[in-house]
Amino acid sequence: MTGTTAHLTAGGHGPGADGAGRGDGPGDPAGRRMAGGTAPLRGLPWLVWRQHRLVLGVLLTGSAAAAVWGAVLRGRMAGFIDAHQIAGCSLISLVPRCEGTQEAVGAFRAAYHPSLQLAELGLMLLPALIGVFLGAPLIARELEAGTHQLVLTQSVGPLRWLAAKLALPALVVLTATSGLSAVFAWLWRVGGDEVSGSYWYSTLGFHSLGPIPVAYALLGLAAGTLAGLLLRRTVASMALTLAAMIVLQSAFTLLRPHLMPSTTLSFGRDAAVRAPDDSWVLGEGYTTRSGARLTAEDMGCRPDGDHGGCLREHEVTGRFLDQHPVGHHWPLAWIEGGLVLALAVALTALAFRVMRRRHG
Template sequence: MTTTAHLGANGTGPVTGGPGAGREPGGRGRLRGLGWLVWRQHRLFFGLLLAAVVGGAAWCVVLRGRMAGFIASHHIDGCSLISLVPRCEGTQEAVTEFRGTYGWALQLAEMGLLLLPVLIGLFLGAPLIARELEAGTHQLVLTQSVGPLRWLAAKAALPALVVLSGVTALSAVFTWMWQAAGDEVSGAYWYSTTDFAVLGPVPVAYALLGLAVGVLAGLLLRRTVPTMGVTLGAMILAPFVLKQIRPYLMPIRTAEFGPEEAAQLPDNAWLVGQGHYTRSGAHLPDNVCDSFGDYESCLRARGVVGQYMDYQPASHHWPLAWIESGLVLAVVAVLTVIAFRVMRRRHG
């Protein structure tokens, strides 16, 4: 007769039994068997994610080749519709044609990558734990030699690895494509809400955030549909909040223009504020004299001698992206720790 001593609540402890007690059917060890179970449960979503990555990457590769060819043949690299660059004189028609030909395809790729973290949170993160708790199927696993913390780790680790690999690959290919035509030529500037969120590490961080929010909400709510609602709300709120503080994650630069100078920044600079400056160096809001009948007299009375513009240069793009991604990943780490604490408290 064979007896088995179950592991403790934390997944550790002695295991005794016959020769096959430490193996799953088919010769799999328990950890491998648990990972295989997680894969089987979510193989449909993993397959769809893989298809999206492969299809999206192929789309970006083809699109990049076509856009780069158009830009090179029309000599419009770095040219916008209205540009101060001398070599871009007379290229407005070609830039307009480029945007009309490839703008929709670029926007389609952007929207796909923008929605991907939200879809990951809704259809992978939210039901990952909530569905198990709602149906009670977790009890079967926890009565075996698998502790609750080990079960949670296995449930979250494999999806996190798949998401990290897939979104990183797709984001890298999209960024490579965007670098051929982004900013001036396409009008898809790095600082726009859409483009900033889909370039470099940013979509990867938000995808992991969607997964972490879904797991924690599932543990707390124990119902799939409410968990999906909370996850959706969080994935809308988080980018909105970070968008408000994004301009201030790095020191803002200021450019001042005298009364005879044209107040204009480089095309790829991110304007975050503007107004007037006085002889004393004080900065006044741009609308300080809007309510006065004689606009020029109002400016003279206040001692205004020129205009200023606060901006983030294009060189700050990647530092800002990594800083924001770091903040999001810090939130992911906090949510993960809380999830394990909740699991330990409720299930020993």
């Protein structure tokens, strides 16, 4: 990145002749020097932008380009769906009006599923990339080069310096990811779930919708900043941030089905078990006369053997299917998003605590 904190003079501004570095002459036309003779904090956001303008600029420009691409893709997907009347249809559907549309749905998936999956993958990876290339170098580069020492000897205290370093990147990250999430949700409403085969509960799909990409992006920024403060080495901080984001996202993926109670569908013993097209199936099995729930593996019944006799032996009276219906999507997303955001706030608070203990 260009620029370091070392560009600040004792007055908190860049060097220059005729008082430009002091903020009290022709170099300070806006009168930015305060009455008490100390430089205000508002000079630091400009410096942060100067230091990290490449990454911030790429993030903003890339987000804008992705939004335009998403709008074009949405128009093409909508045109195909309308022309073939396959809205809400899947390859194997329970919806009567979708009968005979399998060929059109297959053609739609062949044409647009790769693009939709690419967008999902990008939104899932973006938080880790933000943490690695923006969060980790944010403080680590200053500490590694020693340029932070100049700022900490001036009127700008360490906590105000850290707040200024975080504020602008956090604002850019929030703006970019919120915009991308909104555009993807707009795109998803046309061709998501059944038609495309990319379901809301899939790992890629869930990480791309609603508050999830925004919360994880802020978590990546917080995790990278804290790693930089602790390790004080840029490359090591980037590696630790990447590992931490992989672990955290994997852990929440495992926790996700249990964030709220699932619903259970009941069927007769010999009835076919079918879930709605857009439901997230968690498990299925058999219920016995005593009310116990058994899976096929628990009973050991073989389809090619005396299956009926095996069911009678275990006193099976019915079948069950545990699922999250599509109505659980947004509650699950907001619960997980809230937990992730709370973790981001906790890591940010810890970063300030580390800064206070190390630098006063």
